[in-house]
Amino acid sequence: MPSGGLLLQSIILGLLLGGLYALLAAGLTLYFGIMRVVMIAHSAFLILAAYLAWWCNERLGVDPLLSLLVTVPLFFGAGVLLQRMLLSRLRAATLTMMSVLLTFAIALIIEGLLGYAFSGTQRRIQLGYGSASFGLFGARIAVVKLIAFGLAVVALGSLYLLMKRTSFGWALRATIQHPDAARLVGIDTERIAGFGFGLGLATAAVGGTALSLDTTIYPSLHWHWIGPLMAIIVVGGLGSVPGAAAAAMLLGLGQSLLQIPMGTTWAQTVFYVALFATLAFRPQGFFGGRLAQRF
């Protein structure tokens, strides 16, 4: 039996990690809600943002958090372009399968270019406050992990306010719920869909910066993220943001707790076990699931 302090530490770290998962899963859920697109390149963009943050710190000497000022608008634009220029050109009948392949291709291109530009060497940001931590009832919490969690919470909170309180958010939710009806009441669904994709990709920018603070990054790292993220959105029920957030917290916690008896590598299997169990027993997911049944 692990000591109480270790257990508490695992729980806290699990929740902090779950926050980051929740933010990224929210982006994936947005894409899926808007166009039934599973965006494989989401985690590749995540790593791209982490590399940009690292580059800002390494070459320009600024705090990686400042890179957000550039990456968030940049990724928003990239998301809009991605939807308007590429995904909307695919044939509707084969959209789901072909969009997976297209975003997979984009992920490969990003991974290849990152490897070409920055080489396959493992990179890590050296921060003045990188090793700072504080104690809480016998658990040690690194400050950077708390900052990453804070970023995720702020981003998710703004996303929530944007979706619930602004007219753009109404239009976006209407587009997700019923595109035809949304068009009838005068919403330019094509444009809104593009902006929705931009918003989704912006979550990858925030997530990538948060990730870069305390993680060693390398070009093929995105494969380690896409599996867990895919598992989260399936367990949460494809297309449900609260479901994805709940699944993210739960699985992040599970991963963190299982690391005590099983070690870091085997603890990752919790995502895949959850994925297969969900598909075997409840294919529509455990939390939301209204959209998933339409498949």
Add this chain to the structure above:
Amino acid sequence: MPNVSRRWFPLGAVAVLAAAILAFPSLAPNPYILSSGVVVLNYAVLATSWNFVGGFTGYISLGHGALAGLGGYATGLLVTRADLPSFVALLVAALLVAALAVPLGLAALRVRGASFVIVSIALVLILLLVFQSWASLTGGSRGLVVPRPFPGLLRPEHHRVFFYLYAALLAVAVLTWWLLDRSRFGLGLKAIREDEDKAEALGTPTYAYKLIVFVLSAAFTALSGGLYALWFGDLDPVFQFSVLTGSYLVLMALLGGVRTLFGPLVGALIVGTALEYFKTEFGSTPLHLVATGVLLAVVVLVMPDGVLPAIAAGWRRLRPGEQSSIREMTAADLAEQRHRSRHDDRSGPQGDRPAAGETREEVHG
């Protein structure tokens, strides 16, 4: 009206293709080219095996690379740990992977579209994790050395033998695909691709059909992977369980054309040759990833039906005399055509009319 050239042309093409494959080892200038030929044939078998699922049912799997890796590891482990003769191990390994494909298929085929792709990717990632971490059995990242089945053979001879073994396996796979394509079972599978709900409503046991064809596809994939283990003699989890392998197979099948018998084979010849070329040209730089990604994106955006159908369409346009009034089109095709004729006045009266006996179908997600 059936046309003489229509009937004999495919047979002639098959004969030429078979002759080219059989003659290749004698024509190859050096053992390196011959070994590249083995690699390309390996891709051809894998892509054709992939097409049992992807072409018939429209379910796109990015996880077939993992099934090949499982076949390879199962063969290697049976040879090294259970001391089975090489080719007995190969067959047992294929049966084992087929048996494993049953529960995998039961879970994965319950969901359609995007979820299926997610599961197939997850399969690769989890197997990579397991085979890397379980080093006491698999050798982990140090790799697994598989003894060669013909220890007395020199390397060029070794390549030549395996080239013919792969050619034989390819012939069996292509023949099986052809037989399925003409069978009632194949018709049911294609109905799943066109509209799974309607197929089910009309009494096709869709779940069982999907599962059977998935297991069949897994068995062929495992045979190819096992043969690779015996040929190459060294297995590394990073290469055996790579999402990249699966994406190569999808790229090959799509590029060639998933609805045609030889589409995946043609795609494998093009992409496999290109990959070998990239390997010598770019070495181990990550640019081959970029090249693969760009190629995949272009195929998906520009010609999702593949080159063979595109060439066939061009051929028909050159010979307008062959058209007849019998059409075989899907509802989606007709809708698209109606849509096009409403919006596009430039298309001529004959432009979109397909020839008799030519089925134009739509892959559904």
